[in-house]
Amino acid sequence: MYAEKVLSGMRPTGRLHLGHYHGVLKNWINLQHEYPCLFFVADWHALTTAYDEPGTIAASSWDMIIDWLAAGVDPSQATLFIQSRVPEHAELHLLLSMMTPLGWLERVPTYKDQQEKMEHKDLSTYGFLGYPLLQAADILIYRANRVPVGEDQVPHIEFTREMARRFNHMYGREPGFEDKARESVKKLGSKRAKQYEELRTRFQEKGDESAIEQAHELLDEAQNLSHGDRERLFGYLEGGGKMILVEPEALLTEASRMPGLDGQKMSKSYGNTISLREDAESVTEKIRTMQTDPQRVRRTDAGDPDKCPVWQFHVVYSNTEVKDWVQKGCRSASIGCIECKQPVIDAVLKEQEPMHERARAYEEDPQLVRNIVADGCERARKLAQETMRDVREAMGLDFS
């Protein structure tokens, strides 16, 4: 009934690193060729935990968007926007909050997990409890049916589905209504089906009440119709029973296999990252000084790649030939660690080259980024406003 649509958001954490690229961004870039995509900066979500230090949100957002563009997210294919610039998200969040059972929110696993993780911060706030509901509003307002997220976000998508179901049940009757109604129409037989469709069109397009009366007569005459089909066809005539909000599905993003410089997962909090737009000199220096197999003290000691973070970089970046060379050379001490690191350095620099190139224009002229986002916000807002019209109407808030 509604077209395929992908939506995903990222909290503005500032400059992104290669872990983000290999985990999330490559996926976005593939998706943008397949579906209409909406990607946004979840700045309000950032505020749920950073409400006492909001100073960096704007700068982090611009940095992050430049990183998206640098990585190859294409603004001529995907819509890029900032959550807070589409205030309809907040309106839907509010309206949904009226019918959100507190228990549903308290049961979302990230609620307690994050509170425990960020013990230093008071997260017993209304906004933080509502985090998954805000996320649900982000998704539902675009009727997005596919949401690329990591594993940790799956409960939020499940929660979103429950909210959509609850809303449709309360205000829109059954999901799949239109398809079922079309099936019911067929059961009228071809002659009556045609008349029914004509009458329905006449009512829906011209508001002709007499068409409704005639259609009711027609349905009354159709003897072999089940009770369910009959009710559906009455509803369908007047356009009732719509699926107002769409249940989304998570498109699971595979966990990034990108290791950090120390062999742990690459993450800002571990201080083991290479940022997307890091300059070549710094990248080279970071990899040159990377920890290797601690047992390999002297050049003449044999090493074990399985105990070396550099090997994990080879797994991501090197072909079979190079990997064989590392395995043999390391275990027999026929290559040195500096030698071993060179292909990794070359591969990372090569990967970053087009990113630097794409970023350059945006760094030199920030107005370009502003324009892309202004354009994206406008497009997103149109879609959001369409949904909000239906939502307000369904909830009896149509004062026109």
Ligand code: TRP
């Ligand atoms: N909660 C997501 C995260 O922390 C970010 C997010 C906010 C999001 N709204 C969204 C992701 C809507 C997908 C869809 O990563």
Ligand code: SF4
């Ligand atoms: Fe690590 Fe390569 Fe040195 Fe072996 S040769 S310890 S894999 S850096």
